[in-house]
Amino acid sequence: MSHHQQHQSTVERLDRPSTYYDKSSKRNRDDAGSKEDPLKDATTLYVGNLSFYTTEEQIHELFSKCGEIKRLVMGLDRFAKTPCGFCFVEYYTHEDALDCMKYIGGTKLDERIVRTDLDPGFKEGRQYGRGKSGGQVRDEYREDYDAGRGGYGRSLQGGKEMGHEYD
Amino acid sequence: MVDRGGRYERDNRERDRGGYRDQGRPQHFKKRRYQDDEERDYRQQRPRYEDPMVRLRKDVLAIAESPLIKVEDSIRSIAKSLSAHWDHEAIRKGFVTLIKTLVVEQPFKIPFVAAIVLCANAQKHEIGKLVLDEFAAQLQEYLDQCEWRNFKLTLRFMGSISCMLDGEGVATLLNDLANLTGDLAAEGGSSGLSEELSYVILITIPYILTAAPGGITEEFLATLIERLEGMQVPSAVEPLLSPYTGPNAPYPTMNNTSLLLNALKDEAASGFKFEILARPWEPFLAELEAATKHFFPTITMPTALEGGTIFPKIYFSVFQGAVYETVPPPTSITSTILRDSIGDTIGLLDFNRIACARFLIDVDCYFSPNAFIKRATPFDKISEIPEGKSTWKPEDICVDAIFTNIFQLPQPEHKLVYYHATLTEVCKLAPQAVAPSLGRAIRYLYRNLESMDVELRYRFIDWFAHHLSNFGYTWKWTEWIPDLELSKVHPKRSFIQEAVEKEIRLSFANRIKSTLPEQYCGLVPEDKEKELPDFKFESDDIAFPEEGKQLLNLIRQKAPNEEVDTLMNAITDAANNKGLSDPSKYARDMYMTCICHIGAKSLSHVLSCIERCKDKLTQLGQEFPQAQRQIVGTVMRYWADQPGIGANVIDKLLNYSILTPLSVIEWVILDAGGEALPRGHAWEMVNTTTRKVVLRTRNLASARGGDDLPEEQIAIAEQQHEVAKVEQAELFRVVMEGLGRYEDGGVVVGKEGTSGEDVVWLKWWAASWLRALKRQSDIEEAEEAMRVSAGTGGGAMEEDGEKEDEDNAMEV
Numbered sequence: 001m002s003h004h005q006q007h008q009s010t011v012e013r014l015d016r017p018s019t020y021y022d023k024s025s026k027r028n029r030d031d032a033g034s035k036e037d038p039l040k041d042a043t044t045l046y047v048g049n050l051s052f053y054t055t056e057e058q059i060h061e062l063f064s065k066c067g068e069i070k071r072l073v074m075g076l077d078r079f080a081k082t083p084c085g086f087c088f089v090e091y092y093t094h095e096d097a098l099d100c101m102k103y104i105g106g107t108k109l110d111e112r113i114v115r116t117d118l119d120p121g122f123k124e125g126r127q128y129g130r131g132k133s134g135g136q137v138r139d140e141y142r143e144d145y146d147a148g149r150g151g152y153g154r155s156l157q158g159g160k161e162m163g164h165e166y167d
Numbered sequence: 168m169v170d171r172g173g174r175y176e177r178d179n180r181e182r183d184r185g186g187y188r189d190q191g192r193p194q195h196f197k198k199r200r201y202q203d204d205e206e207r208d209y210r211q212q213r214p215r216y217e218d219p220m221v222r223l224r225k226d227v228l229a230i231a232e233s234p235l236i237k238v239e240d241s242i243r244s245i246a247k248s249l250s251a252h253w254d255h256e257a258i259r260k261g262f263v264t265l266i267k268t269l270v271v272e273q274p275f276k277i278p279f280v281a282a283i284v285l286c287a288n289a290q291k292h293e294i295g296k297l298v299l300d301e302f303a304a305q306l307q308e309y310l311d312q313c314e315w316r317n318f319k320l321t322l323r324f325m326g327s328i329s330c331m332l333d334g335e336g337v338a339t340l341l342n343d344l345a346n347l348t349g350d351l352a353a354e355g356g357s358s359g360l361s362e363e364l365s366y367v368i369l370i371t372i373p374y375i376l377t378a379a380p381g382g383i384t385e386e387f388l389a390t391l392i393e394r395l396e397g398m399q400v401p402s403a404v405e406p407l408l409s410p411y412t413g414p415n416a417p418y419p420t421m422n423n424t425s426l427l428l429n430a431l432k433d434e435a436a437s438g439f440k441f442e443i444l445a446r447p448w449e450p451f452l453a454e455l456e457a458a459t460k461h462f463f464p465t466i467t468m469p470t471a472l473e474g475g476t477i478f479p480k481i482y483f484s485v486f487q488g489a490v491y492e493t494v495p496p497p498t499s500i501t502s503t504i505l506r507d508s509i510g511d512t513i514g515l516l517d518f519n520r521i522a523c524a525r526f527l528i529d530v531d532c533y534f535s536p537n538a539f540i541k542r543a544t545p546f547d548k549i550s551e552i553p554e555g556k557s558t559w560k561p562e563d564i565c566v567d568a569i570f571t572n573i574f575q576l577p578q579p580e581h582k583l584v585y586y587h588a589t590l591t592e593v594c595k596l597a598p599q600a601v602a603p604s605l606g607r608a609i610r611y612l613y614r615n616l617e618s619m620d621v622e623l624r625y626r627f628i629d630w631f632a633h634h635l636s637n638f639g640y641t642w643k644w645t646e647w648i649p650d651l652e653l654s655k656v657h658p659k660r661s662f663i664q665e666a667v668e669k670e671i672r673l674s675f676a677n678r679i680k681s682t683l684p685e686q687y688c689g690l691v692p693e694d695k696e697k698e699l700p701d702f703k704f705e706s707d708d709i710a711f712p713e714e715g716k717q718l719l720n721l722i723r724q725k726a727p728n729e730e731v732d733t734l735m736n737a738i739t740d741a742a743n744n745k746g747l748s749d750p751s752k753y754a755r756d757m758y759m760t761c762i763c764h765i766g767a768k769s770l771s772h773v774l775s776c777i778e779r780c781k782d783k784l785t786q787l788g789q790e791f792p793q794a795q796r797q798i799v800g801t802v803m804r805y806w807a808d809q810p811g812i813g814a815n816v817i818d819k820l821l822n823y824s825i826l827t828p829l830s831v832i833e834w835v836i837l838d839a840g841g842e843a844l845p846r847g848h849a850w851e852m853v854n855t856t857t858r859k860v861v862l863r864t865r866n867l868a869s870a871r872g873g874d875d876l877p878e879e880q881i882a883i884a885e886q887q888h889e890v891a892k893v894e895q896a897e898l899f900r901v902v903m904e905g906l907g908r909y910e911d912g913g914v915v916v917g918k919e920g921t922s923g924e925d926v927v928w929l930k931w932w933a934a935s936w937l938r939a940l941k942r943q944s945d946i947e948e949a950e951e952a953m954r955v956s957a958g959t960g961g962g963a964m965e966e967d968g969e970k971e972d973e974d975n976a977m978e979v
Contacts, residue, residue, distance in 0.1 A: 010228055010265070010272045011522040056769040057812060061672045065584035065633070072770065102518055103584045107591060108637045110674060 015101040017118045038120040043097050044090045048115040051148030063089045067096030079134035088122045220261045230279045239450045246286035263301045270324045271317045274511045275533035281327035282447040288331050292459035295331045303464040313474040319367045326374045329381025333460045340466050356400035359477035365395045366424045373441040379448040389435045402479045407942040408576040411618040421482040430500040443501045483571045485608040491549040493563040509568040517581045524592035527565040543600035562604040591637045616658040621935040632669030640682040648686045656845045656928045665847035672811045694808040699767045719761045759801040784825045795830030810848035831856045836905035841916030844932035864891040899944040909933035
């Protein structure tokens with residue numbers, strides 16, 4: 001184990017944070033200075049691409065395969081307070097969170113491929129979508145139809161009539 | 168031309184391994200990536216400088232991967248480039264580090280990497296010298312740290328370069344290791360380490376003998392095998408680790424080390440052939456014989472061997488006794504060589520299951536050509552294979568290796584979900600080739616359910632449901648329709664029921680119903696589709712219906728405690744006046760039922776409700792000796808149609824210390840009784856609870872030995888550990904006594920009117936639960952005995968020590 005961390009592995013590791021976190025931390029680099037990696041002991045995962053209809057019980061059933069779940073926070077539409085397709089799963093140990101990246105990220109839940117990402121930890125307020133309409137930003141301008149996530153992107157639904165692509 | 172093809176092949180593979188992340192990415196990410204690809208095409212038109220180390224790394228990593236490139240060409244070109252650039256420190260360091268990692272991450276490639284080093288050594292002897300010194304140092308490190316697998320693989324590499332070693336090469340080391348094994352065995356071998364070491368030595372032999380000829384003779388190795396045979400000690404726990412029991416077990420219990428030992432003895436008698444292994448050095452033999460040989464550095468045997476118990480590995484296969492021999496017979500050396508190498512690949516690459524799956528699918532690239540039949544050959548086409556040719560199906564061999572992990576007792580190396588995910592990836596990479604193999608595996612396991620260990624049965628259900636959830640829940644359910652007629656307690660009928668239950672837990676009732684033939688409708692009753700279970704006080708055939716509704720409102724409205732207490736006391740008084748026995752149980756049942764109902768919407772709802780009412784719940788659980796057991800009963804009754812959710816709620820109540828582990832166990836074994844034994848949730852409740860208790864005891868045991876702790880804290884840990892040990896022993900005693908009484912007929916299993924045949928099955932369930940729990944209990948006792956005899960606090964217990972922080976309210 002220690003060996004893997006010392007040397008570059010011969011294949012990519014799936015338990016590394018995605019570029020999403022890298023980018024947002026770069027933004028803070030100036031004031032962060034030489035602070036240590038905030039994900040070093042992370043026990044929380046951001047889980048994305050869920051269906052709006054996936055329940056806590058389903059998430060629990062799948063994610064507890066990597067260890068006991070300490071807390072599960074559903075992502076909610078800021079206005080409607082209904083699930084909007086993401087959640088935070090917190091484990092008791094960092095190892096469980098890494099295992100979840102390795103074994104569950106990229107597999108299916110409720111017949112959708114879920115995306116997992118290490119997260120520095122849930123903070124109040126983060127459970128709400130940051131999109132203009134209350135859901136996640138990605139659901140604002142999505143051009144494909146996704147029945148599990150409320151159809152077309154919200155902005156497209158509101159601003160343009162259906163069938164606008166023929167104009 | 169060939170080179171271009173090769174590059175194309177590699178690029179593709181790198182994309183395969185690049186992971187799944189693109190798939191789940193929002194559209195705009197994908198778009199940008201796509202443009203990236205286009206730009207790369209454009210860039211590739213320009214000639215550009217490639218760093219020699221980057222190039223070397225790419226080439227070494229790709230060795231033997233592509234059937235389109237002749238492996239001897241790759242070996243030659245890498246060796247040439249190595250000797251050309253050897254003056255650069257970056258190349259020297261980079262190469263040695265790379266192959267040290269490669270050996271312990273991609274063991275399939277060891278013979279090929281060895282051939283590269285041998286060839287390079289023939290061109291520039293400094294290369295061989297440096298590799299040898301660095302590997303010897305690494306080998307010593309693995310030995311000192313008791314990292315047996317890495318030690319084994321690094322030793323295998325050393326054995327594979329025997330031809331550039333002076334004199335007897337690794338022979339001295341093998342002898343020393345055999346002496347160490349002998350010493351350990353003489354002490355009783357209870358840690359399993361002597362068996363593990365025997366295995367490590369023995370599995371090195373085929374690689375030495377198929378490598379380019381070195382100083383080690385067949386006679387030496389034959390004597391070594393004989394010596395090791397004399398050192399084998401039977402393991403005390405082994406009888407409890409067999410996957411199958413009873414007269415209908417599909418094959419006898421076989422220990423992997425014994426299989427290896429006996430296969431090698433057979434090989435010794437027939438002249439050591441090891442046809443399965445590749446011999447990539449052959450085209451270079453003349454050059455290699457002329458090359459400089461190097462002195463093999465001394466490896467010092469460790470004085471202190473750390474590490475916990477190593478359990479014996481038992482042979483497991485889902486393709487035994489088939490019409491065609493799609494996997495090598497267990498007694499053959501080929502079987503062990505393949506299982507060892509594939510097993511290590513799976514064990515090592517858990518950090519990238521997609522890469523792992525790719526290696527498994529490509530397994531035929533790394534062994535002798537013609538060792539396997541063509542990939543994806545349909546099972547019924549095997550009859551057309553001419554006599555004398557291999558009938559081994561690469562897909563079957565890989566699927567078998569993954570199942571071997573899932574079905575390993577007491578526990579596989581990684582979490583079970585890793586193996587689930589790897590099987591999923593293998594299916595995604597080569598659906599046509601793998602799906603039929605998996606189908607045959609499922610049928611094989613299903614056929615043998617009546618002999619399967621109860622813990623493994625549960626793992627089978629868990630895997631099956633999880634696997635189907637990744638592939639649209641499609642399975643040929645029609646073939647099991649006749650088995651729906653079997654009694655509900657029959658292992659096959661119970662498997663079907665529980666698999667459907669598990670599927671529903673990952674999905675929802677209506678969806679699962681839509682995937683099943685109509686004959687299965689009875690397995691998904693209407694009640695499962697309800698949004699919320701009924702609140703029983705809505706009905707009038709129950710004691711105190713009005714009070715029930717009142718209490719629900721009080722708790723929901725967060726009424727002051729006094730109001731709740733007044734109402735509950737009134738109910739107890741009324742029950743008392745009516746002369747009902749245990750009058751306080753009505754109010755208790757009502758309170759817990761209300762909490763379940765208020766929290767029925769989701770796990771967070773019930774958790775926040777429990778959190779809010781935890782003082783009252785704790786008090787209720789302590790007011791009467793059986794009160795906690797009754798609380799478990801209330802929750803499980805409320806969730807009777809979705810017992811999985813009930814089990815989760817119980818687990819949370821356990822974490823809050825509202826329930827003791829014993830109360831959960833007592834409810835399952837004594838209250839739910841024999842009838843519950845075929846149910847998945849019952850096993851899950853007991854298994855989760857006992858494991859929690861065991862984990863806590865282990866953690867306290869290791870806390871006790873913490874070197875950096877002040878003395879008084881060690882004393883406290885010591886005391887806590889003693890208490891935990893007593894509680895754990897009591898827990899297992901209750902379980903085993905309860906189950907024992909069902910098994911021997913001391914207590915009648917099943918309700919009145921249960922058929923004779925069902926009684927037989929229920930006793931069978933009791934016996935198989937008993938075996939599984941005895942295994943847990945025996946293992947813990949043995950581990951504790953080891954810790955005591957080692958005199959230290961069990962440095963081997965690496966289980967999550969952090970789990971017992973203040974957030975986990977398991978403190979009793």
